[in-house]
Amino acid sequence: MKISSVITDTQKKTARYAKALGHPVRMYVMDLLSKQSCCYSGDLTEELPIAKSTLSQHLKELKEAGLIQGEIESPKIKYCINKENWAEAQQLFKSFFNL
Amino acid sequence: MKISSVITDTQKKTARYAKALGHPVRMYVMDLLSKQSCCYSGDLTEELPIAKSTLSQHLKELKEAGLIQGEIESPKIKYCINKENWAEAQQLFKSFFNL
DNA sequence: ATATTTGTTCGTAATTTAACGAACAACAAT
């Protein structure tokens, strides 16, 4: 798969962010974080009707996509938006959608 | 407690569009269509280093997500952006990213 | 009538995603 020749890095980056946002739970989390920038994983577990292990997986994906980062506040973990990458995603989608 | 009770329709819709855009090939196609609104499937086959059957699958997904629609211009098929849904997606991401 | 062009569908295979409960690790509180 030599997509690299035709598809630009920008398109690949945008697709990567889109993929991370392509699930209702992850969209919910990012929607929340875009408004308050931080939240506790425990709060999400209470709100969302999914197993904590499932939530953990979704948070991991958002982390790997670079959209969030976790800060340890024992015994809790505070999840915050990754401002730098969030700004990048913002810019990418802004351009993509001609906003 | 179902997902439907916590996660809004807006979030689900946005996630659905995001998912459709979450692949480099589909991002490439939509990026093109956002600029010229229509294109021939055959042109894409030439440009992209993937089998035509694979491309067909990706186009089908974009169609099912409501982002594009095909018009028969025998023997070719002209793919066009679905303006109504594209506008919706634009709006959804605009709100989501606070643009 | 036959061949060509165009794109979808079929059959298949490998990989990824999504979900759960159980087990585990880290740390606080008792």
Place this chain on the structure above:
DNA sequence: ATTGTTGTTCGTTAAATTACGAACAAATAT
């Protein structure tokens, strides 16, 4: 030292995704 809280990791399962070539269908061109 033991208990409780919090969240990750493990093991498993089912379903979806991605990809390909071959076969097919529809329409045009020869």
